[in-house]
Amino acid sequence: MEDNFQSAYQEEEDRLNGALTEIDSVLEKLRATPVYTGHDYTEQALEASRDQRRKDLAKLRQEPYFGRLDFQGSDEDGRKALYIGKIGVDREQVSDRPLVIDWRAPVASLFYSFTGGTEPASYDAPDGLIEGLVYLKRNVVIRKQILERVADTFNRESDAPAVSDEFLVYRLGENKDNRLRDIVSTIQEEQDKIIRAAKNTALIIQGVAGSGKTTVALHRLAYLLYQYKEQVLAERMIIFAPNRMFLDYISDVLPELGVGNIMQSTFPDWASNVLGLTLAHQDAAETLNRWFEASGALPEITDETPGRFKGSTLLMEIIESSVKLLEDSAVPEGDFSPWEGAVLRRATILHWHNEEYSPYPPAKRKERVMARIHRWIEMELKKCSSASILKDRKKMGAQREKAYSSKWPKYVPLTIYKQIFRAVKTPEDWSAEPPAIIPASVLKETRGDLKKGNLREEDLPPLLYIHYLLFGNDDVIKFDHIVIDEAQDFSPFQIAVLDLFVRGHSFTILGDLSQGIHAYKGVHAWEEMQSLFAPEHTAYHSLTRSYRSTMEIIDFANGILSAGVGSPLLAVPVFRSGNPVRLIPYREGSAEEGRMEDITSALKMLSTREYRTVAVLTRSLKDAEELHARLTEYFDDINLIDGSMTEYKGGLSVLPLYLSKGLEFDAVIVADADLKHYGDTAWDAKLMYVGCTRALHELWLLQGGKLPTYLESAALAVETATGWPVEEAR
Numbered sequence: 001m002e003d004n005f006q007s008a009y010q011e012e013e014d015r016l017n018g019a020l021t022e023i024d025s026v027l028e029k030l031r032a033t034p035v036y037t038g039h040d041y042t043e044q045a046l047e048a049s050r051d052q053r054r055k056d057l058a059k060l061r062q063e064p065y066f067g068r069l070d071f072q073g074s075d076e077d078g079r080k081a082l083y084i085g086k087i088g089v090d091r092e093q094v095s096d097r098p099l100v101i102d103w104r105a106p107v108a109s110l111f112y113s114f115t116g117g118t119e120p121a122s123y124d125a126p127d128g129l130i131e132g133l134v135y136l137k138r139n140v141v142i143r144k145q146i147l148e149r150v151a152d153t154f155n156r157e158s159d160a161p162a163v164s165d166e167f168l169v170y171r172l173g174e175n176k177d178n179r180l181r182d183i184v185s186t187i188q189e190e191q192d193k194i195i196r197a198a199k200n201t202a203l204i205i206q207g208v209a210g211s212g213k214t215t216v217a218l219h220r221l222a223y224l225l226y227q228y229k230e231q232v233l234a235e236r237m238i239i240f241a242p243n244r245m246f247l248d249y250i251s252d253v254l255p256e257l258g259v260g261n262i263m264q265s266t267f268p269d270w271a272s273n274v275l276g277l278t279l280a281h282q283d284a285a286e287t288l289n290r291w292f293e294a295s296g297a298l299p300e301i302t303d304e305t306p307g308r309f310k311g312s313t314l315l316m317e318i319i320e321s322s323v324k325l326l327e328d329s330a331v332p333e334g335d336f337s338p339w340e341g342a343v344l345r346r347a348t349i350l351h352w353h354n355e356e357y358s359p360y361p362p363a364k365r366k367e368r369v370m371a372r373i374h375r376w377i378e379m380e381l382k383k384c385s386s387a388s389i390l391k392d393r394k395k396m397g398a399q400r401e402k403a404y405s406s407k408w409p410k411y412v413p414l415t416i417y418k419q420i421f422r423a424v425k426t427p428e429d430w431s432a433e434p435p436a437i438i439p440a441s442v443l444k445e446t447r448g449d450l451k452k453g454n455l456r457e458e459d460l461p462p463l464l465y466i467h468y469l470l471f472g473n474d475d476v477i478k479f480d481h482i483v484i485d486e487a488q489d490f491s492p493f494q495i496a497v498l499d500l501f502v503r504g505h506s507f508t509i510l511g512d513l514s515q516g517i518h519a520y521k522g523v524h525a526w527e528e529m530q531s532l533f534a535p536e537h538t539a540y541h542s543l544t545r546s547y548r549s550t551m552e553i554i555d556f557a558n559g560i561l562s563a564g565v566g567s568p569l570l571a572v573p574v575f576r577s578g579n580p581v582r583l584i585p586y587r588e589g590s591a592e593e594g595r596m597e598d599i600t601s602a603l604k605m606l607s608t609r610e611y612r613t614v615a616v617l618t619r620s621l622k623d624a625e626e627l628h629a630r631l632t633e634y635f636d637d638i639n640l641i642d643g644s645m646t647e648y649k650g651g652l653s654v655l656p657l658y659l660s661k662g663l664e665f666d667a668v669i670v671a672d673a674d675l676k677h678y679g680d681t682a683w684d685a686k687l688m689y690v691g692c693t694r695a696l697h698e699l700w701l702l703q704g705g706k707l708p709t710y711l712e713s714a715a716l717a718v719e720t721a722t723g724w725p726v727e728e729a730r
């Protein structure tokens, strides 16, 4: 066994040395080519591509590849060893097999989709399906040109030729810094299917916590850019994420994959920009305050909760019919007369509006009709031979033209939105009462907000939709692809509006209903989104394996889901074992001073272990602020994370649990995991589930009294540790 390993290691070391020499030779030639600085466009493009290649190769020579697959196609003579890396490198002899195959190339998909066994394997190539036998699947770790590790995950010639998870487990056991990383060397089959799914589909992915949704979405973008290079541009792809700090957290993955320029935004930032609005940010704070900070019972969430109603397609219908009403009665009553004796019949204007310009949206139609009226006035003026009469007519014509134009409806999205909620004076032919379908609570809150000039996030999709109905979107450059992370917090209306801004329904929509802690505005079932697309334009995938946390943590979190949420979406752990989840009662019960001391002790203990990121999660922002202020007495560099953060620094952090969504930490301390802070409701259980699933290796729950029942049940269902670790007790 040892000998086999030695020879495999030697073989790979020799291969690596050879590969490095070849890469250096290609690089040298590229560097020797004089840099083109002239004005010829073709030459400039060639120079840009040479420059990119120089950069790619310089990066690649540090870690040329990460995997090897020995494969023999059924019509080939011998097996060939394929080396797979982040960027492909061809050999100088075109006929030769590439030195490194890009992980996104068709043949490389075998490296991910092959699940062992003696049966032939196949992959989709441009010329059709290629079938053959896989002999070896090997992971190699190269860092700074040094071969560090060789691990065979499949070897047809060994006694136990099954694909093993050993290398994956080794990778997952590593500690995390302040950034999400690429996973090219260990992409799993079910993830690969999503990454390589066809472009023009609205992919909806339900994935349990830690199943790699965010990571997979980023790899999918890199794949689409490779596979559809003629059709897509990086700068026409966009990722929507929940907040700016999260965007910072994921910002390294795409550059690691050699991809730049993809747009990244939050929905409110993007929508406000399209609408030319500045959204009052206290709205988000106020919403979070209402749902997460307030003590006592939370309002019940129904389809009539303002966020839910305003995110529904019902409101889309109300908007459509309101805009249609405006459009139908747009042309002012009566003929148009610029001065005595000149008359343009209303029938003619109606003909222009309703027939000739009917393909245009209302605001553009109005523009065109008014321009035509202007031209008609000019023609009429030409008929006049007296200079002084001409002068008078010009003046009067301009005044009447202006007055006529002002009789048209106000094609301003915000005004129409206000009119729909009857927050301002409505057009005469509208009923005095708002559409009966708007629930009274929604009407009251929205009217109040609009009268005060407040806009909420949930008002943005309706405003964008009105904008689209009025102006169309022919002038807008459409996205080639849209990724929506944490999509359970998006509404159907948001997706429907975004669909107007993307070509070919090309979406990757990822989320987890079990983490739906913003259910007051998000979806409660994926069908709400799926039903927006024709069946042939959408596909649904489910990711059930969780990679982030140890088995102990995942089993415990599953216990919370089963007991507290009644969810069937349980996670399947990778076989990676760690310490049991630890439940620690505060030594002095709920007394404040003891609580602070115990949280400090817990953090001291965990921060002296080898972990790079440790977080204390609190119930509210206020708790986090107070705790942070105390903890700074002991820890110089502890960060407080609040909703306004744009950067995630890693290390030690204190944050309210609801802001931890999407992030991960080597070790997590949930402070106050007791009934006083977390109720016995499905909502609280979801929050607790989010908090617990942030931990990679270690999870401690500190409590000052009785546990909520879902935590009690979870603790009974799996083996947990109770109290302070013996050797480290204060």
Ligand SMILES: Nc1ncnc2c1ncn2[C@@H]1O[C@H](COP(=O)(O)OP(=O)(O)OP(=O)(O)O)[C@@H](O)[C@H]1O
Pocket (backbone or CB within 6 Å): 168, 171, 172, 181, 182, 183, 186, 187, 188, 191, 207, 208, 209, 210, 211, 212, 213, 214, 215, 216, 512, 515, 547, 548, 661, 662, 663, 664, 693
């Ligand atoms: N195939 C894989 N190989 C190695 N690591 C993986 C793999 N898939 C996911 N991971 C790791 O698992 C962790 C969770 O990934 P990610 O944050 O993308 O999951 P998620 O589904 O978006 O999680 P959540 O919904 O809980 O925020 C990350 O550390 C990621 O690197």
